[in-house]
Amino acid sequence: MNILLDTHILLWAAGNPGRLSKEAQALISDRENTLYFSAASLWEIAIKCGLGRTDFEADPRLLRRGLRTTAIWNCR
16 A cells, blocks of 8 residues: 655654554555655654754755655655
């Protein structure tokens, strides 16, 4: 299954998976699923980090590192 992660789910999956429901954790960890997120999520994280939002504490450069540059990136 293809799964598009929104910004908060991306942040929680990367840094605080305990905030995800058990169902979301199972879907994200299932290697049969392909995870995607939008380049706009990295942009949103960068802006919110710059504004000091504590719920967006992540380095967008680290999230992007190693990922293919496309309109929507594949997390695998």
